[in-house]
Amino acid sequence: MGIKFRALLLASVLVAYYIYTPIPENVKEDRWKLMFLSALFRSVGHLATVAEKLGFAHYMDVMMLITRIDYTPPVSYEKVIVTDTKFNDVPVRLYIPKGQPDSLKRAMIYLHGGGWCLGGKGMKTYDFLSRWTSEKLNAVVVSVDYRLAPKYHFPVQFEDVYAVAKYFLQNSVLDQYNVDSSRVCVSGDSAGGNLAAAVAQQLLHDPEVKVKLKIQVLIYPALQTLDMDLPSYRDNENKPILPKSLMVRFWSEYFTNDTSLKAAMETNQHVPVEWSGLFKFVNWSNWLPEEFKKGHIYTSPSHGSSKVGKKYPGLLDPRAAPLLADNTKLQGLPLTYVITCQHDVLRDDGIMYVSRLREAGVPVVHKHVEDAVHGALTFIMSPFNLSVGQRMANNYIEWLNENL
Numbered sequence: 001m002g003i004k005f006r007a008l009l010l011a012s013v014l015v016a017y018y019i020y021t022p023i024p025e026n027v028k029e030d031r032w033k034l035m036f037l038s039a040l041f042r043s044v045g046h047l048a049t050v051a052e053k054l055g056f057a058h059y060m061d062v063m064m065l066i067t068r069i070d071y072t073p074p075v076s077y078e079k080v081i082v083t084d085t086k087f088n089d090v091p092v093r094l095y096i097p098k099g100q101p102d103s104l105k106r107a108m109i110y111l112h113g114g115g116w117c118l119g120g121k122g123m124k125t126y127d128f129l130s131r132w133t134s135e136k137l138n139a140v141v142v143s144v145d146y147r148l149a150p151k152y153h154f155p156v157q158f159e160d161v162y163a164v165a166k167y168f169l170q171n172s173v174l175d176q177y178n179v180d181s182s183r184v185c186v187s188g189d190s191a192g193g194n195l196a197a198a199v200a201q202q203l204l205h206d207p208e209v210k211v212k213l214k215i216q217v218l219i220y221p222a223l224q225t226l227d228m229d230l231p232s233y234r235d236n237e238n239k240p241i242l243p244k245s246l247m248v249r250f251w252s253e254y255f256t257n258d259t260s261l262k263a264a265m266e267t268n269q270h271v272p273v274e275w276s277g278l279f280k281f282v283n284w285s286n287w288l289p290e291e292f293k294k295g296h297i298y299t300s301p302s303h304g305s306s307k308v309g310k311k312y313p314g315l316l317d318p319r320a321a322p323l324l325a326d327n328t329k330l331q332g333l334p335l336t337y338v339i340t341c342q343h344d345v346l347r348d349d350g351i352m353y354v355s356r357l358r359e360a361g362v363p364v365v366h367k368h369v370e371d372a373v374h375g376a377l378t379f380i381m382s383p384f385n386l387s388v389g390q391r392m393a394n395n396y397i398e399w400l401n402e403n404l
Contacts, residue, residue, distance in 0.1 A: 021240055023240070034386065048063050087163070093127070103138070106179070106185075107139055110130055111146070111186070111195045114190070117149045121144065132397065137397070140177045166208070169184065190220055201325055215336070220347070222247070225321040226282050227268065232345050236347070239344070242346070337365045367395060372388045377396065
């Protein structure tokens with residue numbers, strides 16, 4: 001009996017140790033639920049690591065289990081018509097509100113997150129958010145299913161979403177869906193926020209596109225490739241949902257299957273000395289407000305002896321890293337709504353972009369959520385709904401309703 005008890009006690013301690021994740025003190029609501037979510041994501045990550053090391057599957061193929069398990073088919077209901085179709089040969093899920101059928105509608109192009117490797121238009125969370133957006137705003141929503149790494153690398157993901165945007169913004173297409181051409185926006189979260197920012201920049205300078213965006217919404221976006229040692233990366237290296245190691249893996253997979261890029265990015269030695277002039281665009285000592293520096297001291301990323309970055313010039317492309325665009329490319333961008341979370345490695349990417357946009361004369365509304373982790377807005381469905389995520393979603397819809 002004593003042996004069984006000790007074995008049970010040991011097993012309980014191991015389970016508790018595995019599940020337990022330090023939760024930031026200012027996260028007061030749903031602490032145990034967030035702890036469980038973190039353990040769930042870490043479990044899939046560990047399974048992916050083991051499968052990859054044993055040669056059974058690529059890491060991201062295993063991580064895609066989250067996307068596949070969470071899939072829901074397109075099902076219309078009394079307020080919104082939902083269909084899967086293609087725009088410019090790119091799969092999209094289309095949401096058309098049934099209310100006020102004769103009135104001109106607003107429209108949103110939505111780009112899902114997932115580190116350019118995971119996610120999809122059919123995930124329950126994205127499907128729910130798009131339905132809700134369509135219903136509440138009386139808006140046509142185009143949710144884009146762009147191709148993913150590791151099978152496809154940059155610039156494929158960008159090219160897919162840009163092809164959809166250019167197609168949808170044709171006056172003939174907007175007329176087909178009874179959309180007011182002066183009330184169209186692009187929105188995206190995480191990697192989707194990256195793509196949304198890149199699409200907005202490209203559309204601004206594309207002479208073939210006559211319809212201009214009214215708004216861009218960037219939800220905890222990833223925006224720069226040069227510095228993996230920002231204060232937010234330091235402070236949130238092991239915080240729930242998106243630890244630094246996973247974000248670095250996402251970035252490297254976006255460009256290549258070559259693991260040497262990931263290794264160089266982990267030590268912040270992936271930038272050749274020839275590219276040093278671009279650090280001015282991501283120098284957080286200049287672009288972060290004092291409250292986000294928190295006593296950190298800025299040091300330029302080390303170039304070391306690594307030349308791996310030179311093999312991937314996409315690292316410098318504003319279509320992959322919108323923060324690297326100079327001011328002339330930012331001027332004229334539409335009204336921008338940026339959401340950042342305190343406990344998120346990508347926090348400083350979004351905040352620096354806010355500063356740079358404002359310097360370029362772009363009107364910006366910045367919503368910083370002190371008690372949120374990365375991905376919070378996607379946790380809005382039972383049983384994994386978080387109170388902070390619901391608050392963020394409510395604010396998001398309310399702001400859009402007032403400004404789009």
